[in-house]
Structure formats: structure tokens, C-alpha cells
Amino acid sequence: MLSTFSSVSRRSQAKVRLFFSKVRLIIFLLAALVIFSFNLNNERFSSIRAIIFDHTSIMTKFITSPIRSIAEVKTWIDSYLKIHHKNKKLEIKLKQMEEWALKAHALALENQQLRQLLKISPDPQMSYITAPVLGIVQAPYTKTIVLGAGSKKGIKLRQPVVMGQHIVGRIVEVSEQASRVLLIQDVNSHIPVILEKSKVQGIASGNDESHLIIKFFEMEAKAEIGELIFTSGVGGIYPKGYLVGRVAYQNGEIVRVKSLIRLNELEYVHVFVDMELPEENIKPSRDIKGVS
Amino acid sequence: MKSLTTFLFMAQPSIYLLISSIICLLIPNSILHISPDFSFPFIFFWTIFKPELLPLSILLVVGIVSDSIQGLPLGFHSVLFLCSSMILLSQRSFLYHQSFPLVWAVFGLSLIFYKILEQLILRSFMEFPFSLSNLTLSMLFTVSLYPLCAKLSYLNLKKVINLS
Numbered sequence: 001m002l003s004t005f006s007s008v009s010r011r012s013q014a015k016v017r018l019f020f021s022k023v024r025l026i027i028f029l030l031a032a033l034v035i036f037s038f039n040l041n042n043e044r045f046s047s048i049r050a051i052i053f054d055h056t057s058i059m060t061k062f063i064t065s066p067i068r069s070i071a072e073v074k075t076w077i078d079s080y081l082k083i084h085h086k087n088k089k090l091e092i093k094l095k096q097m098e099e100w101a102l103k104a105h106a107l108a109l110e111n112q113q114l115r116q117l118l119k120i121s122p123d124p125q126m127s128y129i130t131a132p133v134l135g136i137v138q139a140p141y142t143k144t145i146v147l148g149a150g151s152k153k154g155i156k157l158r159q160p161v162v163m164g165q166h167i168v169g170r171i172v173e174v175s176e177q178a179s180r181v182l183l184i185q186d187v188n189s190h191i192p193v194i195l196e197k198s199k200v201q202g203i204a205s206g207n208d209e210s211h212l213i214i215k216f217f218e219m220e221a222k223a224e225i226g227e228l229i230f231t232s233g234v235g236g237i238y239p240k241g242y243l244v245g246r247v248a249y250q251n252g253e254i255v256r257v258k259s260l261i262r263l264n265e266l267e268y269v270h271v272f273v274d275m276e277l278p279e280e281n282i283k284p285s286r287d288i289k290g291v292s
Numbered sequence: 293m294k295s296l297t298t299f300l301f302m303a304q305p306s307i308y309l310l311i312s313s314i315i316c317l318l319i320p321n322s323i324l325h326i327s328p329d330f331s332f333p334f335i336f337f338w339t340i341f342k343p344e345l346l347p348l349s350i351l352l353v354v355g356i357v358s359d360s361i362q363g364l365p366l367g368f369h370s371v372l373f374l375c376s377s378m379i380l381l382s383q384r385s386f387l388y389h390q391s392f393p394l395v396w397a398v399f400g401l402s403l404i405f406y407k408i409l410e411q412l413i414l415r416s417f418m419e420f421p422f423s424l425s426n427l428t429l430s431m432l433f434t435v436s437l438y439p440l441c442a443k444l445s446y447l448n449l450k451k452v453i454n455l456s
Contacts, residue, residue, distance in 0.1 A: 025381065028348040029374045032355065036367030040417055049366055056360040063317050063361070138321045139362040141420060173363065180363055187420055207421065210321055 050175035057134055057178035060146045064135035071264035126239060128162075128270040129153050134178065136263050143186040143206065144172070145266065147179045154273040155179045160238050163269050166261050167191065167231055167242040171271065181269070184244065185210060185259060192234035193244050196227050204229065204244055204257055211256040212245060223247045223255050237277060298455045304448050305338045306350045308441075313358040313369065325426045328433035331358075332406050333441035335373060336399050339380040340387050342449055351377055365417055372413060376406050392442075400435045407431060 038045045079086065131149035149155055151174050161168040161181045169189060173180035182189055186206040193204045193214065200223075202216035214229070223229075227247045233240025245257040312330035319327045338346035355370030380387075380402065387395055407427060414420055 021381075025348055025374070025378050028352055029371070029378060032352055032367050032370035032374050034367075035356070036365060036371050039366045045366075049360070052356065052360045052366065056357060059314075059357070060317075060361050063314055067318055135317075137317055137362060138319075138324060139316055139364075140324055140327070141414060141418075142363045143321075144363040182363075188418060209325070 049173070053173060053180070054150075054175040054177050057146045057148075057175070060135035060137060061148075064137070067136075068264060075265065126272050127274045128272045129155070130268050131155070131179070131271055132268055133266045136266065138263075141187075143183040145169070145181045145183060145263075145269075147181060147269065147271070148177070149271070150175045150177045150179045152176050155271055156273075156277075158237055158277050159275060160272050161269050162239075162242055162272070163261060163266060165243050166259075167238060167244055168261060168266070168269050170237060179271075183263075184212060191238055191244060192232045193229050194232040195221075195223055195229060195247075197224065198222070201232050201234065207256075211248060211258055214255040214257060216253075216255075223250055225250065229257050239272065239275065298452075301448060301452050301455060302345060305334065305342075305346045305445065306354070308334045308445070309338075309346065309350065310354050310357065313354055314361055317361070325423070326429040326433065328430060328437045329403070329406075330437070330441075331369075331373070332376070332403060332434060333399070333438045334445065335376060336380060336402060336438075337442050337445040339377050340384055340395070341445075342452070343377075343381065343384070345449075345452065348374065348377070368413060368417075372406070372410055375409055376402070379405065395442075396435075396438060399438050400431075403431055403434055 039049060129149065131147040131153070134146040134148045137144045137146060145168070147155075147161075155171055155174055157171055157174060159171045161170060167184060169181040169183040169186070171179050172182040184191055184204070184206060189206040191204045192201065194201050198221070200216055200218055200221040202214045202221070204212045204214045207213050214223070225247055229244040229247065231238040231240060231242045231244060243260060245259040247255060248258040249256040309331060312334055315330050316324065316327060335346070335351070351373040352370045355368070355373050356366050358364075358369045359366045383398070387398060390398075407430075411422070411427075
């Protein structure tokens with residue numbers, strides 16, 4: 001009698017436990033759904049996201065540091081093995097550059113004189129800050145880099161990020177101490193570009209792979225293999241005249257561009273902090289359906 | 293000392309999940325789109341064989357951390373992990389006593405549902421080029437990765453049972 005009672009009691013206890021575990025699962029799933037939908041649709045949630053990002057940016061640095069160390073060792077070995085060959089190459093390049101520097105100086109003077117004659121207003125001076133790269137995040141669905149400078153240093157959403165004369169991307173997430181740059185190779189990145197020789201304009205978009213794909217504004221526009229691609233400055237987000245990459249492949253309408261930046265070697269980048277960005281209704285972090 | 297060892301063994305499934313959800317950052321970009329899913333084998337194993345060691349709160353938190361690191365909207369991975377956990381829990385009583393080949397086959401089937409769910413949630417907020425061949429390869433690699441993850445988790449599970 002007692003054993004029957006205890007087995008019934010055990011069974012009912014198990015049922016109650018199962019019921020509560022199901023309730024708990026539904027509560028957690030609802031919580032995750034609320035966080036997900038708030039994150040997509042509510043601007044106020046960005047401050048919470050920024051706090052989490054501040055903490056995870058340190059983790060990103062820690063996780064990606066082995067790759068960076070391997071890349072550094074590889075670069076060091078490569079440069080050590082090719083030191084003699086590289087020295088000769090650099091000597092030739094230096095002579096060429098000296099000639100180019102003289103020409104550039106003369107052209108700059110001529111340009112200045114012509115601008116004065118035509119009374120063209122000078123290009124706005126853009127000030128930038130230099131930010132260290134904490135980590136390169138190349139995940140299955142995103143390609144971003146995390147910078148060790150945030151809103152405290154004047155970084156804001158959508159500001160362009162460059163490395164020398166190369167365009168790197170734009171800011172899509174900012175916290176106090178860190179910020180995230182959407183790389184030009186990311187599928188959500190779309191940059192107005194211009195071809196070096198034909199001056200044809202188009203939009204370079206990131207692809208699932210490492211190349212960018214250009215869609216031209218003009219039908220039947222063609223690009224030469226090896227031709228350089230620059231930012232056109234259209235739209236006002238990216239400054240004009242920065243290098244996007246080089247044409248690597250063309251098949252019909254599809255033009256693939258290879259970025260000339262070696263991501264693993266990125267240590268510091270420049271963020272244009274004083275650039276006046278146009279107002280836009282598109283949510284900057286992601287191309288969200290229904291909003292754009 | 294013994295309680296610390298026990299805690300570490302108990303926490304291992306959560307640590308596995310955290311590592312597996314961010315390990316994709318170490319994969320070279322050229323093979324990233326066909327790389328296996330490292331998280332799902334662990335979620336599958338622990339949800340079937342010892343769900344108490346992979347609590348729902350861990351699935352929620354690891355999902356959020358993973359999203360924040362990868363730059364995805366927060367909650368994306370949490371929803372994915374919790375949904376798959378909910379489906380697996382409903383099949384737990386059937387799968388618990390089955391042979392390994394059958395569990396492996398069910399893992400393959402569950403992975404298809406998991407990937408469909410992932411693509412559906414992903415497409416709700418961003419455009420992403422879809423490649424069936426890449427997805428198939430990634431799934432094949434994940435299926436072949438399962439025995440290794442299961443072995444690793446099984447050794448851990450045995451240790452936890454012995455300790456408790």
C-alpha cells in the first residue's frame with residue numbers, strides 16, 4: 001500500500017517537473033524573441049547593446065589574437081626570406097617614387113593655380129583619429145573589425161574608416177570604449193564607386209566570398225582586368241577618391257573586385273570623425289527589411 | 293578541491309558551447325562558408341542525454357555573447373538554440389535509449405531543420421546570398437563532426453556521473 005502510494009507520488013512529481021521544465025523553456029524562448037525583436041526595432045535598446053559590446057570587444061581581441069600572431073609570424077618569415085630580393089625591388093620603386101613625387105608636386109601647384117582661376121571652393125579638410133584594431137571578425141554571416149576606440153573619442157555611426165588611401169568600411173556599432181566597422185567585403189556593404197579609366201560609376205557590394213561585386217549604373221559598361229576602383233563620393237558617406245580595390249575578373253555583367261587591404265595585417269585605421277554625414281532613413285547597422 | 297573538480301566537469305558542456313559558438317572566428321575566410329556548425333552537435337548531445345548540464349539560461353546567454361561578438365542582432369543565436377532545444381526535448385524520451393547509428397541519423401535530420409530555421413531567422417532581418425552547395429557541404433562536415441563531439445561529451449558525461 002505504502003509502495004503504491006510512493007510510486008504514484010513519484011510519478012506525479014515527475015509530471016509536475018516536466019510541466020515546469022516546459023514552462024521554463026517557453027519563458028526563455030519568449031525572452032530571447034523579445035530581445036531579438038527589440039534589438040531590431042527599438043532604438044533605445046542600442047544602449048544595452050553598447051554595454052554588452054563593450055565587454056565582448058575584449059573577448060574578440062582575445063579570441064582573434066592567435067590568428068594575428070600566426071599572420072605576424074608568417075609576414076616576418078616571408079620578409080626575412082625575401083629581404084635581398086625586396087631590397088632591390090624597393091630601390092627601384094624608390095627611384096620611381098622620387099620621380100612621381102616631383103611630378104605630383106608640379107601637378108599640385110598647377111591644380112591650385114587652376115582652382116584659383118576658376119574660383120573653385122577648396123575641398124573640406126577632414127580630420128581623423130587613429131584607432132587600434134582589436135580584432136577581425138570574419139564570421140559566416142558578417143565581416144567586421146572591432147576598434148579600440150568608441151564614442152569617447154568622437155566616433156559616431158556611419159563614419160567612414162580608411163587605412164592610408166584604402167577604404168576599409170564604415171562604423172555600424174559604437175560603445176564608449178569600442179566600435180565596430182562593417183568591412184567593404186560584408187554582404188551588407190554597398191559603396192558608390194568609379195572606375196579609374198572609363199570613369200563609369202556603379203555600386204560595389206560585398207559578397208559571401210572575399211571579392212566585391214560591382215553593379216554599374218550604365219548598361220553594357222565594361223571594366224579592364226587590373227583596373228583600379230575608387231570611391232565616387234556619391235551619397236556623402238564615403239569620401240571621394242579612396243581606393244576600393246582592383247578588378248580581378250569580369251564575366252558579362254559580373255565584375256569582381258579584389259580589395260587590396262590585407263586584413264590580418266591591419267593594426268591601426270583612421271576614422272573620419274568630423275565628416276558631415278547626410279541624414280538618411282536607413283538604419284545604419286544592417287540592411288533591415290521593411291526599414292530601407 | 294573535489295567540489296571544484298565537480299563544478300568544472302558540470303560546467304564543461306556550457307564551456308564547450310561557448311567555445312564552439314565563437315570558434316568560427318578562427319577559420320580562414322576562404323573556407324568559412326563551408327565550415328561545419330560547431331555548436332549544434334553539443335546542443336544535440338546534451339539536450340538528449342543530460343539537459344540539466346546545459347541549462348536554458350546558458351543557451352540564452354551564450355547566444356547573446358556569440359551575437360555580440362559576431363556583430364549580429366542580439367537574440368539571433370539564442371532563439372535558434374532555444375528553438376532547437378525545444379524540438380529536441382520533445383523527442384528526448386525516444387532518442388535516449390537508441391543505438392548510436394540511429395541517434396547519428398536523427399542528428400542529420402535535426403541538422404536540416406536547424407539550418408532551415410537559421411536561414412529563416414537570418415532572412416527576417418538581412419539579405420544574404422544563398423548557396424545550396426555551400427550549405428550542403430557545411431551540413432555534411434557537421435554530420436561527420438558529430439561522432440567526435442559525441443565522444444568528447446560522452447567522456448565528460450561519464451566523469452560527471454562518476455563524480456556525482
